[in-house]
Amino acid sequence: MNTITLGEESVSGVEKARTPYTLGQRATFWVAAAVVVHTLWTSAAPAMSYPLYAAEWHLTPAITTAIFAVYPLAVVSTLILFGNMSDYVGRRKTMLLGLAASLLGVVLFAIAPTVEWIFVGRAFMGIGVGLSASPSAAALVEFSPAGQSKRAGAITAAAQSLGLALALLVGGALIEYAPLPARLNFWVLAVVIGAVFVATWFLPSHTSGEASGQWRPKIPIVPSGLYRIFAISTVSVTIGYALGAVMLSLGAQIAHDLIGSANHLVNGAALSLLALTSGIVAILAKRLAARHSMMLGGIVSMVGMGLLVLSTYQHSLSIFLAAVATAGVGYSLSFLGGLNLINANAPTHHRGGTLSAVLLVAYFLQGVVALFLGAAATAWGLRTGVDLGCGAIAFLAITGLYLSTFSQQLAAQDPG
Numbered sequence: 264m265n266t267i268t269l270g271e272e273s274v275s276g277v278e279k280a281r282t283p284y285t286l287g288q289r290a291t292f293w294v295a296a297a298v299v300v301h302t303l304w305t306s307a308a309p310a311m312s313y314p315l316y317a318a319e320w321h322l323t324p325a326i327t328t329a330i331f332a333v334y335p336l337a338v339v340s341t342l343i344l345f346g347n348m349s350d351y352v353g354r355r356k357t358m359l360l361g362l363a364a365s366l367l368g369v370v371l372f373a374i375a376p377t378v379e380w381i382f383v384g385r386a387f388m389g390i391g392v393g394l395s396a397s398p399s400a401a402a403l404v405e406f407s408p409a410g411q412s413k414r415a416g417a418i419t420a421a422a423q424s425l426g427l428a429l430a431l432l433v434g435g436a437l438i439e440y441a442p443l444p445a446r447l448n449f450w451v452l453a454v455v456i457g458a459v460f461v462a463t464w465f466l467p468s469h470t471s472g473e474a475s476g477q478w479r480p481k482i483p484i485v486p487s488g489l490y491r492i493f494a495i496s497t498v499s500v501t502i503g504y505a506l507g508a509v510m511l512s513l514g515a516q517i518a519h520d521l522i523g524s525a526n527h528l529v530n531g532a533a534l535s536l537l538a539l540t541s542g543i544v545a546i547l548a549k550r551l552a553a554r555h556s557m558m559l560g561g562i563v564s565m566v567g568m569g570l571l572v573l574s575t576y577q578h579s580l581s582i583f584l585a586a587v588a589t590a591g592v593g594y595s596l597s598f599l600g601g602l603n604l605i606n607a608n609a610p611t612h613h614r615g616g617t618l619s620a621v622l623l624v625a626y627f628l629q630g631v632v633a634l635f636l637g638a639a640a641t642a643w644g645l646r647t648g649v650d651l652g653c654g655a656i657a658f659l660a661i662t663g664l665y666l667s668t669f670s671q672q673l674a675a676q677d678p679g
Contacts, residue, residue, distance in 0.1 A: 286465050288406050294462045295402035296422045298358050301459050302392045302399070303426030303538075305365045306334060308452050309372065309385070310511045311434035311531050314519055315445050320378050324516065324645060328637025330378075330385055331512035335504075335630035337389025338396070339623050344480040346619025349398035351478030355466040358402075361395025362460040364388075366453060373449035393626075397618040402466075404606055404614065416603040417549030420595055424542030427507075428535045435531020444527075483620035484613075492608045493617070497624045498663045499557040499601030502564055503594040504629040505656045509571070510537050510590060512633045513640065513649065520645055521575040522583050533584055540591030545599055553607070556600030557667040561660035564593030568653035575646050597663070632656075 286294060309316075313327045349357035368387030375381050403415040433451060438444040485493045511534075518530040548556055567589035574582035601621070609617040632655060640648030 284465055285467050286462075289408070291466050292403060292406040292408075294459075294466055295354075295358075295399045295406060296418055297459050298362065298395050298399035298463060299403070299419055299422035300426040300429070301362065301365060301456055302396050303423040304430045304452060304455070305369065305388050305392060305426075306507075307427050307430035307511050308369065308388075308434060308449060309381075310431060310534065311438050311515055311527055312372075312445055312448065313512070314515055314527075315438065316378065316381065317516070319445070322378065323637075324513070324640035324648065325637040326378070327516070328512045328633045328640070330381055331508070332630040332633040332637070333382055333385040334389040334392070335508075335626040335633070337386045338393040338626040339630065341390045341393025342397075342619045342623040342626070343482050345394060346397065346483035346623060347613075347616030348394075348478055348480075349401065350613065350616055353468045354398040354402045354405075355463065355468045357398045358395045358463050358466075359460065361391045361393070361398075362456055362463060363391070364394060365391025366456045366460065367391075369449050369453045369456060373446050373453060393622075396622055397616075400602070400618055401614050414549055416599055416606055417545050419602060420545035420599045421542045423598075424538040424545060424591075424595065426538075428538035428542070431531040431535040431538065432528075435528040435535075438531075439527040483616040483623060485617060485620050486610055486613050489608060489617070492604060493621065495557070495663075495666045496601040496605040497621050498659065498666055499560065499597045499604070500621055501625040501628045502560060502656065502659050502663055503598035503601075504625045505632045505659055506537075506564060506567070506590045506594045506597075508629045508632040509568075509636065509649070509652050509656065510534060510587065513636055513645070513652075514587070516645065517571075517575065517649060518580075518583065521578065521649075522580050523578055524580060533580070533587055536584060536588040537591040537594065540588045541595035541598075544592050544595040548596060548599060551596075551600075553600045553604040554667045556596045556603070558600075558664055560593050560596030560598075560600055561664040561667070563589060563596060564660045565657045567593050568656050572650055572653050575649055593660075600667075 309330065313330070316322055316330070317327055345357075364387050368384045368391060371380055371384030371387065375384060400415070400419050403419055407415050434448045437448045437451065441447050514534045515530050518524045518533060524530050524533070567586055570582055570586035570589055574586050605617060605621055606614070632652065635655065636648050636652045639651045
């Protein structure tokens with residue numbers, strides 16, 4: 264059993280790889296980033312297809328948002344049972360299981376003859392992301408170059424943004440211009456996930472190095488003394504995920520029905536501004552103190568939701584584009600601030616479980632927001648659903664601002 268130095272900390276528990284060739288630290292870092300890319304690409308892959316499903320199977324907004332909501336709820340269930348597994352069995356093994364589940368879910372979407380298959384495929388997507396999200400984020404921290412472990416949060420956010428952009432642009436282009444509009448998008452993603460799976464196979468097998476005992480399914484536990492930091496971090500990450508719930512579950516429908524844009528590629532490109540701006544901000548704001556990032560994220564998120572509401576009343580594509588771009592800035596700042604805060608304070612031997620706990624709550628609330636949006640849009644109309652969803656995010660943003668502004672503990676522990 265060896266100990267290797269990764270970034271600013273030592274990670275024990277590195278096992279001899281069971282493959283002819285094991286990737287080095289730098290390659291492992293970027294393969295872990297590719298796993299992060301897959302999580303958002305898989306999450307957002309159906310976003311441009313919801314209007315197709317609605318037309319083909321005569322679905323209401325409640326059903327289409329329920330398809331979206333199955334994903335975060337499956338992620339939550341997976342995190343409850345397996346959230347700390349990578350701390351014990353290793354990042355590599357856990358990511359491989361996650362990628363396999365994601366691949367199965369994507370293939371089910373590609374061959375689905377009925378909406379029931381879509382629900383099952385969405386559940387497997389959630390299981391896959393639930394298994395791979397926290398170990399890939401933890402691996403980015405642990406395999407960061409020496410003295411640069413803080414940039415892992417920025418790379419994680421940027422990788423998520425890239426995955427989101429690819430989902431929307433590739434999906435929009437294939438739906439608009441390629442054959443099999445409801446299928447080809449998912450076959451392309453299946454090939455990508457297969458390639459990432461092969462690359463992940465050659466990662467070194469390692470755990471946090473300090474997790475003791477035999478792994479068993481259990482709810483992720485927040486370490487003692489970290490509750491306040493955990494709460495603040497979770498609220499901030501949830502703001503970003505709630506923005507994603509609005510844009511990814513109803514964004515294409517909003518662009519088509521309320522803005523009047525009928526081209527899938529144009530709508531995908533418009534929604535990809537969420538990814539573009541969030542990725543740029545993730546790189547530019549990587550040195551920003553966590554509390555400042557969270558405060559700015561809350562303010563910008565409220566502005567973005569205000570613009571979204573205005574765009575639906577004005578039927579303005581330009582205002583809609585501004586809303587999406589602003590929401591991307593808010594997403595990135597909120598997610599990055601929350602992630603950097605918890606990464607800086609979580610003990611190494613519980614990092615996987617602690618990150619899973621943050622994501623568990625954030626994904627659960629994302630699912631709740633999506634279901635709330637769908638029910639409201641079905642009962643009172645799409646515009647009313649948007650109004651209520653934007654109001655809910657504004658409430659979360661105000662809560663996050665309050666916590667990050669008045670918490671002395673946060674100011675004391677934030678290393679930025």
